[in-house]
Amino acid sequence: xxxxxxxxxxxxxxxxxxxxxxxxWGRAIRYIRHRLHRLPGTPExxxxxxxAGAFVVFTPFxxxxxxxxxxxxxLMRGNILAALLSTFIGNxxxxxxxxxISLETGHFLLGGPGTGGRIGQGxxxxxxxxxxxxxxxxxxxxxxxxxxxxxxxxxxxAVFFPFMIGSIIPGIISGLICYYLSVPVIRAYQQRRIxxxxxxxxxxxxxxxxxxxxERAGDARPPx
Numbered sequence: 001x002x003x004x005x006x007x008x009x010x011x012x013x014x015x016x017x018x019x020x021x022x023x024x025w026g027r028a029i030r031y032i033r034h035r036l037h038r039l040p041g042t043p044e045x046x047x048x049x050x051x052a053g054a055f056v057v058f059t060p061f062x063x064x065x066x067x068x069x070x071x072x073x074x075l076m077r078g079n080i081l082a083a084l085l086s087t088f089i090g091n092x093x094x095x096x097x098x099x100x101i102s103l104e105t106g107h108f109l110l111g112g113p114g115t116g117g118r119i120g121q122g123x124x125x126x127x128x129x130x131x132x133x134x135x136x137x138x139x140x141x142x143x144x145x146x147x148x149x150x151x152x153x154x155x156x157x158a159v160f161f162p163f164m165i166g167s168i169i170p171g172i173i174s175g176l177i178c179y180y181l182s183v184p185v186i187r188a189y190q191q192r193r194i195x196x197x198x199x200x201x202x203x204x205x206x207x208x209x210x211x212x213x214x215e216r217a218g219d220a221r222p223p224x
Contacts, residue, residue, distance in 0.1 A: 058098055060160055133150070
């Protein structure tokens with residue numbers, strides 16, 4: 001493969017860099033911002049892609065954020081690569097507050113009790129019970145037995161559905177903020193880049209004209 005690493009990294013190192021990238025999150029954010037600035041397309045199309053990525057991060061569909069961001073950007077006629085880069089708003093440092101915001105909003109809209117502003121024991125039990133049911137039901141496919149869906153239903157009612165419903169409002173707010181912040185920044189960057197390229201072209205033209213004039217003056221000089 002063209003982009004395959006020559007030296008395979010051990011799993012602990014991969015997990016470490018996923019939680020804390022090499023060079024730190026500040027460097028990673030600067031890299032993503034730099035890539036967003038250099039993407040082809042109008043500032044509006046790039047910003048629509050940013051909106052898609054920022055919106056999807058608030059949804060509970062972990063593992064599918066790239067796919068959903070690309071689909072939403074496509075529907076919005078936004079830049080797909082910008083959408084993929086913007087999903088990095090969701091990272092190990094932001095997943096917990098993002099999840100809490102979506103969960104609290106969902107419970108508020110649905111009239112539920114909420115999580116009390118924290119990841120409480122009930123929420124942890126819901127995840128543990130759903131995972132236990134999922135493991136048990138997968139094993140029943142191979143070893144037989146009766147599938148149990150009670151904990152998964154409880155997880156859907158207490159966590160997943162409120163998370164999904166609650167992600168809509170903060171996702172839209174986050175997407176709009178990112179959109180309206182991105183458009184002027186990207187437009188200014190593109191204009192500055194165009195001005196630099198234009199100045200470079202004019203400089204090359206001036207150098208070429210000066211060289212041509214010098215050659216013509218040399219040709220016109222009478223032989224000694």
